[in-house]
Amino acid sequence: MAEAEESPGDPGTASPRPLFAGLSDITISQDIPVEGEITIPIRSRIREFDSSTLNESVHNTIMRDLKAVGKKFMHVLYPRKSNTLLRDWDLWGPLILCVTLALMLQRDPADSEKDGGPHFAEVFVIVWFGAVTITLNSKLLGGNISFFQSLCVLGYCILPLTVAMLICRLVLLAGPGPVNFMVRLFVVIVMFAWSIVASTAFLADSQPPNRRALAVYPVFLFYFVISWMILTFTPQ
Amino acid sequence: MAAVDDLQFEVIYLCQMDLQMRLFRVYSKEFGNAATSVAANPDATTVSIEDPGETPKHQTGTLRGSGREEDDELLGNDDSDKTELLAGQKKSSPFWTFEYYQTFFDVDTYQVFDRIKGSLLPIPGKNFVRLYIRSNPDLYGPFWICATLIFAIAISGNLSNFLIHLGEKTYHYVPEFQKVSIAATIIYAYAWLVPLALWGFLMWRNSKVMNIVSYSFLEIVCVYGYSLFIYIPTAILWIIPQKAVRWILVMIALGISGSVLAMTFWPAVREDNRRIALATIMTIVLLHMLLSVGCLFSFAFWSMVLWEVASTAGKQNEQSQQEN
Numbered sequence: 340m341a342e343a344e345e346s347p348g349d350p351g352t353a354s355p356r357p358l359f360a361g362l363s364d365i366t367i368s369q370d371i372p373v374e375g376e377i378t379i380p381i382r383s384r385i386r387e388f389d390s391s392t393l394n395e396s397v398h399n400t401i402m403r404d405l406k407a408v409g410k411k412f413m414h415v416l417y418p419r420k421s422n423t424l425l426r427d428w429d430l431w432g433p434l435i436l437c438v439t440l441a442l443m444l445q446r447d448p449a450d451s452e453k454d455g456g457p458h459f460a461e462v463f464v465i466v467w468f469g470a471v472t473i474t475l476n477s478k479l480l481g482g483n484i485s486f487f488q489s490l491c492v493l494g495y496c497i498l499p500l501t502v503a504m505l506i507c508r509l510v511l512l513a514g515p516g517p518v519n520f521m522v523r524l525f526v527v528i529v530m531f532a533w534s535i536v537a538s539t540a541f542l543a544d545s546q547p548p549n550r551r552a553l554a555v556y557p558v559f560l561f562y563f564v565i566s567w568m569i570l571t572f573t574p575q
Numbered sequence: 576m577a578a579v580d581d582l583q584f585e586v587i588y589l590c591q592m593d594l595q596m597r598l599f600r601v602y603s604k605e606f607g608n609a610a611t612s613v614a615a616n617p618d619a620t621t622v623s624i625e626d627p628g629e630t631p632k633h634q635t636g637t638l639r640g641s642g643r644e645e646d647d648e649l650l651g652n653d654d655s656d657k658t659e660l661l662a663g664q665k666k667s668s669p670f671w672t673f674e675y676y677q678t679f680f681d682v683d684t685y686q687v688f689d690r691i692k693g694s695l696l697p698i699p700g701k702n703f704v705r706l707y708i709r710s711n712p713d714l715y716g717p718f719w720i721c722a723t724l725i726f727a728i729a730i731s732g733n734l735s736n737f738l739i740h741l742g743e744k745t746y747h748y749v750p751e752f753q754k755v756s757i758a759a760t761i762i763y764a765y766a767w768l769v770p771l772a773l774w775g776f777l778m779w780r781n782s783k784v785m786n787i788v789s790y791s792f793l794e795i796v797c798v799y800g801y802s803l804f805i806y807i808p809t810a811i812l813w814i815i816p817q818k819a820v821r822w823i824l825v826m827i828a829l830g831i832s833g834s835v836l837a838m839t840f841w842p843a844v845r846e847d848n849r850r851i852a853l854a855t856i857m858t859i860v861l862l863h864m865l866l867s868v869g870c871l872f873s874f875a876f877w878s879m880v881l882w883e884v885a886s887t888a889g890k891q892n893e894q895s896q897q898e899n
Contacts, residue, residue, distance in 0.1 A: 457752045478673075479680040480715070549683040557719060564726055571733070571750040 408432045415495045418537040425488050425541060433494020436501050437466045443504050444568055456572060465568075469561045470494060477546065477554045484545035493558070496538040500562065503530035504569050511574060523570060531566040535559060679714040679793065687716055694801040697834045703801070704794050704839055712793040717800020721766050724803055727810040728762075728870055729755040735814045758870060765866050766803065770795040773840075773859070780847055788842040798839050802832040806867070829867055833860045 392400070408431050441462035457465075474489040482489075507523045538558050546554045668675040693707045733751050740746040774792045781789055790798075809828040813821055836859050844852040 456750050461752065476680075476715070476719075479677050481677065481680075549685075552684045553682070553687060553715060557722075560719075560723060560726070567726075567730060568750070568752075571748075573748055573750070 404429070404431060408435070411495055412498055415498050415537050418540045425484070425492070428488045428491035430487070430491060430494065433470075433491065433497070436494060436497045437463060440466070440497065440501050440504060440565075443508060444572055457568060462568065465564065466494075466497070469564070473557045473561055476557055477542070480550050480554055481547055482545045482554060484542065489542065489545075492538055492541045493561070496534045496541075496562075497565065499530040499533040499537070500527075500565050500569060503527050503566075504572070507569060507572065508574075511572075515573075527566050527570045531562055534562045538562075679712070681711065682713040682715055686711075687713075690716060690797075690801050691804050694804050694835050695831065697831060697838055699834075699838060702839055702842060703798055703835055704790060708794055708797055710794075712791070712797040714793070714796070717766055717796055717803075720800050720804050720807070721762050724807055724810065725755060725758045725762050727807050728758045731810045731814050735816060738814065739816055761866075761869060762803075765862075766799055767796065769862055770799050776855070777843055780844070780851070784847045788845075790843060798836065802835045802863075805831050806870075810870075825867055829864060833863050836860070836863065 407427065407429060411429075411432055441459045444457060444462050445459040446456040470490050470493040473493060474486055477484065477489060478486065503526050506526050510519060510522055510526075513519060535558065539555055542558065543551055543555060668678075690703075690707045693703050697703075729751075732754060736751070737748055770792065774790070774795050777789065805828045809824050812824055815821070837856050840859060841852075841856060844855050847855075
């Protein structure tokens with residue numbers, strides 16, 4: 340093949356010539372023009388775009404981010420197969436939800452009893468480290484979702500559980516009792532199922548099909564632990 | 576505006592691709608196909624025109640790998656050699672890359688279920704490691720089984736405490752969240768430090784007595800992780816506040832997981848001195864028993880014991896008050 344083509348006139352040659360030996364013999368410039376200039380004319384336009392957001396009012400900036408967060412909340416509440424959460428990820432929504440949840444779940448700081456509910460820091464750490472662990476797990480299993488996209492989805496899907504926490508706090512104002520508990524249990528179970536369905540709708544497609552259950556189980560465990568913390572919350 | 580920018584990018588990209596295709600055609604016309612020349616001369620490095628996204632390392636690696644597989648088939652080696660070679664090639668990434676750790680999560684759903692089933696049904700004579708793990712140890716099972724076990728123990732301890740004190744007017748329910756951190760420390764320490772110690776011990780004995788069977792560190796971690804699975808339903812069933820039921824459950828769980836561990840490690844110490852072999856197996860089972868005593872008993876049993884003691888003391892107090 341390569342060797343035969345290069346030396347047809349020497350039938351007795353035992354050693355083949357190395358590859359690309361005749362590289363210096365080729366001249367390409369006669370056939371194909373290789374020189375040229377490739378300019379990217381869009382560069383100046385990007386600079387214009389950057390400076391335009393720098394000059395806008397603070398109100399515009401905040402409203403733009405708030406609208407993006409609100410749009411994603413809607414996507415979580417009515418989960419459909421859409422890519423908005425994945426494409427334009429942001430971590431504002433998960434931060435707001437996590438801080439709200441931790442503020443509502445923490446025990447009374449003045450209360451110094453030995454056992455009780457979680458501190459603010461414990462809830463915060465559980466939510467964020469749980470989300471990071473699940474993301475690492477799904478990436479190690481071979482998923483093709485990026486790190487921050489997964490964090491974004493898991494954080495936004497805590498929204499139903501935050502709503503459940505608000506409802507539970509309102510219900511607890513009516514006083515403790517078994518009926519009270521059954522209502523809270525029902526609400527927490529419904530919101531837990533909603534969280535799982537919403538996050539699975541976004542995350543399940545990114546895994547290879549023979550490992551989907553392995554990637555979804557930690558999500559189930561994560562939301563189960565958060566639901567447990569919400570259900571067992573007792574005001575002091 | 577965005578559409579025009581996209582169009583400009585596409586035009587530039589197509590020009591670049593066109594240039595690459597023309598250059599490649601020039602090279603291939605002179606020197607033939609690159610792949611066939613590599614098969615004939617496996618040591619040659621190939622300079623091939625690649626896509627902008629690929630790295631040159633990947634390309635030469637795969638080409639060399641396929642060359643080696645062809646050699647295997649030519650020499651007529653059987654499957655075991657080939658799987659060993661491929662297994663040796665599997666963990667070749669350096670330990671600071673992400674791909675190295677991905678090799679420890681190379682399991683499918685049905686494989687994890689099979690391993691869990693194997694840990695629940697210990698058959699005498701069948702080795703868990705040889706039968707199920709087969710030089711593909713995974714870290715998914717041990718990690719998530721331990722995590723589930725921690726939350727199962729904390730939740731069931733909390734619930735059993737609640738059920739014992741149900742009906743008391745003076746009892747104020749607390750979620751006892753601190754138990755989770757204590758349980759996490761104990762279980763993760765057991766699942767990682769004990770296999771480390773056991774692996775060190777087996778390596779030391781291997782240097783003195785030639786053993787046919789030897790396990791890698793990850794395989795031992797795998798066995799310990801999967802053997803803890805039986806404790807998850809046990810912890811959930813421990814909510815039942817009957818002493819007899821709890822004792823029976825603990826005995827069953829200890830029996831199953833202890834036998835899985837014993838049957839796995841017996842072939843590894845069999846050729847050794849009789850006394851040392853028996854002592855090793857006894858230590859493994861004893862540590863397992865300590866774990867169940869430490870976790871299950873302390874969370875629910877002692878609270879029940881304390882409650883019984885307190886209630887009998889309260890009744891005696893009432894009786895003495897009535898007599899007075």
